[in-house]
Amino acid sequence: PSNALKYQEIIGTGRRAILRQFGRAKDGTLVLGFTGCLIDASRYTPEDLANAVGWFTEKFMNQKRFENPRYTVLVATNAVENAPNVSARQLIPYFKAFANVMSDFFPETLEKLVIFPFPWLGRVLWNIVKYFIDPVTRGKIMFVGGSTSRHAPLPREIFKYLAENQIPKGWMTEELPKALPKPMKKPVAGPTDQKFEDETDYDPDAVVDL
Numbered sequence: 001p002s003n004a005l006k007y008q009e010i011i012g013t014g015r016r017a018i019l020r021q022f023g024r025a026k027d028g029t030l031v032l033g034f035t036g037c038l039i040d041a042s043r044y045t046p047e048d049l050a051n052a053v054g055w056f057t058e059k060f061m062n063q064k065r066f067e068n069p070r071y072t073v074l075v076a077t078n079a080v081e082n083a084p085n086v087s088a089r090q091l092i093p094y095f096k097a098f099a100n101v102m103s104d105f106f107p108e109t110l111e112k113l114v115i116f117p118f119p120w121l122g123r124v125l126w127n128i129v130k131y132f133i134d135p136v137t138r139g140k141i142m143f144v145g146g147s148t149s150r151h152a153p154l155p156r157e158i159f160k161y162l163a164e165n166q167i168p169k170g171w172m173t174e175e176l177p178k179a180l181p182k183p184m185k186k187p188v189a190g191p192t193d194q195k196f197e198d199e200t201d202y203d204p205d206a207v208v209d210l
Helices: 002-011 046-062 088-105 120-132 156-160
Strands: 019-024 030-035 071-076 110-116 141-143
Touching: 002 046, 019 046, 030 046, 046 088, 088 110, 088 120, 110 156
Parallel strands: 030 071, 071 110, 110 141
Antiparallel strands: 019 030
């Protein structure tokens, strides 16, 4: 229980969650959004983040309605107002940890991992991280260009993979609330318990107790 609470606090909730369930991609896979600017290097280590991501993903996949789930991950690298926005150099070990846990523990369920925006700095990060990823997972990683400015519109190329209404409104395009979430009395699962057969059912900020 104590570890679950720790991991939930690392992942966060609502708009301040590093990892969130979105809707569905056009290929039918479930979508997770990873918000790199919310990583806080002053509060936890890369290993802590890796354990929290593993906890979240396991909870996500173990939901009863998901049989043999496959998922697409959107990884956003640009900054957002009121987020920690640590430097690229500080992010490198955290991206390594994230890549390792996804490739080591969930390789068969990962359909694709889409990283954006991907300018020259992204290429530097990739040249470091790629050697820590198995070849099968490496082949599932895709890169999308776009503006690195804060709150820039999402790259249109993203919508080749999923419809706009399957991404939370304002994700990466609006500043975050300044107030941090209050400490939780008990851990909640990152994934929602919504049904996605009808796109209008989507509620990105819902959480459920497990």
